[in-house]
Amino acid sequence: MDYPGNLFVVAAPSGAGKSSLVKALLELDSHVQPSVSHTTRGPRGQEKHGREYFFVSDAEFDQMVLGDGFVEWAHVHGRRYGTSKRMIEDRIAHGQDVILEIDWQGALQIKRIFTNAVLVFILPPSWDELRSRLERRGEDAPEVIETRLANAATEMAQAKEFDFVIINELFERALFDLKAIVHSQRLKYVSQRRARAETFTALGLT
Numbered sequence: 125m126d127y128p129g130n131l132f133v134v135a136a137p138s139g140a141g142k143s144s145l146v147k148a149l150l151e152l153d154s155h156v157q158p159s160v161s162h163t164t165r166g167p168r169g170q171e172k173h174g175r176e177y178f179f180v181s182d183a184e185f186d187q188m189v190l191g192d193g194f195v196e197w198a199h200v201h202g203r204r205y206g207t208s209k210r211m212i213e214d215r216i217a218h219g220q221d222v223i224l225e226i227d228w229q230g231a232l233q234i235k236r237i238f239t240n241a242v243l244v245f246i247l248p249p250s251w252d253e254l255r256s257r258l259e260r261r262g263e264d265a266p267e268v269i270e271t272r273l274a275n276a277a278t279e280m281a282q283a284k285e286f287d288f289v290i291i292n293e294l295f296e297r298a299l300f301d302l303k304a305i306v307h308s309q310r311l312k313y314v315s316q317r318r319a320r321a322e323t324f325t326a327l328g329l330t
């Protein structure tokens with residue numbers, strides 16, 4: 125499928141820093157719009173319905189699945205998460221770049237549908253640092269942290285399937301890398317479009 129805007133997908137194990145990096149990118153770059161997912165997990169401290177997620181019941185999620193409302197969805201850490209078709213189609217139809225913060229299963233589903241999507245995997249610098257970031261975030265119960273750490277190895281094994289891998293050790297360095305990926309993708313499309321237009325003109329095609 126072809127589309128006018130660029131589609132970026134960021135995945136990472138819990139605590140690697142993907143939400144912080146994506147948030148910082150969005151603050152710097154008004155051309156990128158976030159996609160807000162639906163989830164059956166409950167909100168954390170400061171999270172707001174419609175901002176971080178649409179928090180829905182299992183029955184509401186089932187209805188969206190049955191109504192073919194998701195472009196992708198997956199079970200993650202015992203809950204369900206999905207990207208609604210409307211969320212992507214609305215934005216891409218307006219030629220905006222869209223960034224999805226979803227798990228590796230969703231990322232690979234997106235790549236099959238939007239073959240031009242750029243997949244970025246964020247890794248923590250070490251296991252110790254991953255654990256301490258989850259503990260320092262202070263949003264999850266100890267057993268929730270253990271589930272997330274237990275799932276991290278399987279998730280990180282998927283990094284090699286992604287187009288880019290960023291190690292989030294120094295935050296500013298990782299943010300620089302993420303910005304570079306977004307910018308280079310834009311330049312690629314701009315120069316491709318320009319090259320195509322020039323060739324069409326040279327060939328006398330309209």
Ligand SMILES: Nc1nc2c(ncn2[C@@H]2O[C@H](COP(=O)(O)OP(=O)(O)O)[C@@H](O)[C@H]2O)c(=O)[nH]1
Binds near residue numbers: 139228
């Ligand atoms: N497949 C899929 N995964 C999602 C979606 N939204 C969020 N996720 C992923 O679900 C996982 C859990 O997210 P969350 O509960 O916010 O925890 P966090 O990773 O600790 O911030 C993360 O890997 C998210 O990237 C979605 O729409 N689809």
Ligand SMILES: Nc1ncnc2c1ncn2[C@@H]1O[C@H](COP(=O)(O)OP(=O)(O)O)[C@@H](O)[C@H]1O
Binds near residue numbers: 138139141258292296
């Ligand atoms: N490079 C970094 N160095 C130190 N702490 C970080 C870094 N990146 C993120 N953090 C912190 O780690 C915690 C987890 O980050 P978060 O963005 O919530 O991760 P994720 O969305 O991947 O679960 C947060 O408290 C965040 O402020």
